Amino acid sequence: MILTRVFPEPGxxxxxxxxxxxxxxxxxxxxxxxxxxxxxxxxxxxxxAVGSDGTSESLSNRADRxxxxxxxxxxxxxxxxxxxxxAEGYQLPRTVPLAVVTSSGDLAGHRISPTLDxxxxxxxxxxxxxxxxxxxxxELTARVVTVPDTDARLDATAIIDTLASxxxxxxxxxxxxxxxAQLLDAGLxxxxxxxxxxxxxxxxxxxxxxxxxxEKPLALHQLVVDDAGGVYARWFLGQR
Ligand SMILES: NC(=O)c1ccc[n+]([C@@H]2O[C@H](COP(=O)([O-])OP(=O)(O)OC[C@H]3O[C@@H](n4cnc5c(N)ncnc54)[C@H](OP(=O)(O)O)[C@@H]3O)[C@@H](O)[C@H]2O)c1
Numbered sequence: 001m002i003l004t005r006v007f008p009e010p011g012x013x014x015x016x017x018x019x020x021x022x023x024x025x026x027x028x029x030x031x032x033x034x035x036x037x038x039x040x041x042x043x044x045x046x047x048x049a050v051g052s053d054g055t056s057e058s059l060s061n062r063a064d065r066x067x068x069x070x071x072x073x074x075x076x077x078x079x080x081x082x083x084x085x086x087a088e089g090y091q092l093p094r095t096v097p098l099a100v101v102t103s104s105g106d107l108a109g110h111r112i113s114p115t116l117d118x119x120x121x122x123x124x125x126x127x128x129x130x131x132x133x134x135x136x137x138x139e140l141t142a143r144v145v146t147v148p149d150t151d152a153r154l155d156a157t158a159i160i161d162t163l164a165s166x167x168x169x170x171x172x173x174x175x176x177x178x179x180x181a182q183l184l185d186a187g188l189x190x191x192x193x194x195x196x197x198x199x200x201x202x203x204x205x206x207x208x209x210x211x212x213x214x215e216k217p218l219a220l221h222q223l224v225v226d227d228a229g230g231v232y233a234r235w236f237l238g239q240r
Contacts, residue, residue: 001063003232007223016066025070028222029193032236035169037160037188039180040071041207042195048203049177055088056175059197063226068174071193072096077122077168079159081179085110092120099168101159101179103152105129108136118143122166124159126152156186177209184237185213191236192218198229 003021005011005028014024031038042059043049051058060068072078072093080090082102086109092098099122100107107123115121118141123133126149133144147154147162160183163171172193173183183189221234 001061001066002227003063003066003224004226005222005224007220016063021066022070022073025067026073028224029067029070029074029234031074031170032190032221035164036171036190037183038071038075038172038191038193039183039189040068040172040174040193040195041177041180042197043207044197044203045200047207049175049205049207049209050203051197051199052202054203057088059199059203060195061197061226061228061230063228063230064195064197064232067193067195067224067232069094071172074170075172076170077163077166077172079163079171079173079179081176082107083178084174084176085112087176097122097168099124099163101125101154102129102133103149103154105132106136107133110137110140112140114140116141124154124162126154128152156182156188159183160188177205177207178211181208181211181213184208184216185211187238189237191221191234194233194235196231196233198231 001016003014014021042056073095077097077099078093079099085100089111097120101124105125121142123142123144124147127146130144147158218235221236224232
């Protein structure tokens, strides 16, 4: 597939199948600062976070996955909500650890392949859920990090601060809508990387879930399009 930057200045087309594509795209996705929290989400044109199969996988394409890989490489950790891990075929990213947030601790249904490196999978949970995490992971090893909670819910700021205390300053949260909305509402997000899939209808989960979020202005930092109608925006937010 061909990706072309159209804003702020038109760029040379990038063929995602060419060896140099990753390096060229990497230059388009440099984080804005050493401490940088990104959301990387995909939506249909009518704002659904899922396609007709009930996951975001059916909204994605090769160009979107290429950009996702580039954003992961610029990050020190990938952060996701437990429902996404249960719903989608989440695997450990090739380059960075995966941090999963859970209140219940019940990660049964995950499809993460067993790994020998316990540092690759990190689970953030309230102390009350630690044993459930270990039971539901079965043979999968993980670094379980307990975070202070209120009625088993972790504060969004505490989630990001805990990751920072583990040495992760460049974080990409890949959803789902519930977790992304909390980070956004708490003013913790520096950038929204938003892919728009060229389709309408088919899914019915709002991109940021049902939570009302305080209005925030966005600045368009970059716009890239693919040759199948996919649109890839980098939106910058004010910082905390
Ligand atoms: N369009 C996209 O870019 C995109 C990306 C990812 C996922 N998705 C789709 O989105 C859906 C899942 O999203 P979702 O919004 O329902 O869920 P989610 O954000 O993936 O996960 C929600 C779960 O994460 C845990 N969690 C979230 N905030 C927490 C907090 N403050 N403290 C403790 N635990 C917390 C809880 O886990 P427990 O339930 O274990 O307590 C909660 O039920 C799936 O259908 C998936 O396919 C779309």
